[in-house]
Amino acid sequence: MRTSPSAIFDDGAVRQARRRRRHRPRWWHGLEHGLFRIVTGALSLLPENVVSWLGRGTARLLIRLSGRRRRILHDNLARAFPEKDREELRRIARESVETLGAAFVEFLEVTRWSREDLQARVSYEGVENLAAARARGKGVILLSAHFGSWELGALAAGLLGEPIASVVRPLDNPLLEEELVRRRRRFGNGVIAKRDALREMLRAMRHNETVAILLDQNVAPGEATFVPFFGRPAATTTSVALLQRKTDAAVVPVFTWPEGGGRYRLVFETPILAEEVASGEGGRPEQVRRATARYAQVIEEAIRKRPAAWLWLHNRWKTRPEGEEGI
Secondary structure (H helix, E strand, O other), X not given: OOOOHHHXXXXXXXXXXHHHHHHOOHHHHHHHHXXXXXXXXXXXXXXXXXXXXXXXXXXXXXXXXXXXXXXXXXXXXXHHOOOOOHHHHHHHHHHHHHHHHHHHHHHHHHHHOOHHHHHHHEEEEOHHHHHHHHHOOOOEEEEEOOEEOHHHHHHHHOOOOOOOEEEEOOOOOHHHHHHHHHHHOOOOOEEEEHHHHHHHHHHHHHOOOEEEEEOOOOOOHHHEEEEEEOXXXXXXXXXXXXXXXXXXXXXXXXXXXXXXXXXXXXXXXOOEOHHHHOOXXXXXXXXXXXXXXXXXXXXXXXXXXXXXHEOOOOOOOOOOOOOOOOO
């Protein structure tokens, strides 16, 4: 829906290299693309259980090599669950990394799948909640997070009556971005680039369409409001609250729960309506903050039920309120 899973393995030096990537020559983009095609071609020759095993093992290796990400992973978990002992936190950390690795390689494989293959891997729950939100005729905002296999969840959601459009941040390498877009559009879904998101989402709402947004990543101070998330103020985009306020579209929380064996359960929760979150005391900024806090609460509740399914490697609390320091 938004971020490529490979992006979370960057340490400081790699992140600096990514910032310079826009200025790299075309041959470098071609080299990266060639390596990508070699890897995906090799994966296509392997049995599904071996592909999943490789994904989990590769993720574990990359985290071992990235001291900064490993520190973020363990620090996030220790702060979020102070009541859990060290062994339990280590288990959650290990399973979280393995879940991410398996989800990534499974998503790479979708070009080989039919609709029936996808539906055999993903079961549905709460579809009536999505239908009720669509029946209002004002468009639907799917609210989700980097939870389980969010990319497969988006594809599976697009098979329910009409395609959806996911808001994503394009990769710096246009050739690799084409590969991801091709997979995201595999069964008819659309893609909205983050830089064009507001205009495109408003257009979608006017046509009673469905857009999907991940609301669990850190954002820059100028784009954020601070809301509680695991007991700490987290810089969170106000885009969903502003969009719902303007269009009166229903917000439907949806999460892709790992079931084991490469299978997932896509669960649509009860729609959140504008009148539930945008009323009460305070002016517009306070109402937007209150709505955003409600969305963050829904995401936190899902993560607490299944901590190992979430992306703890991301520095979610990097942007701090004035006077506080991040990780």
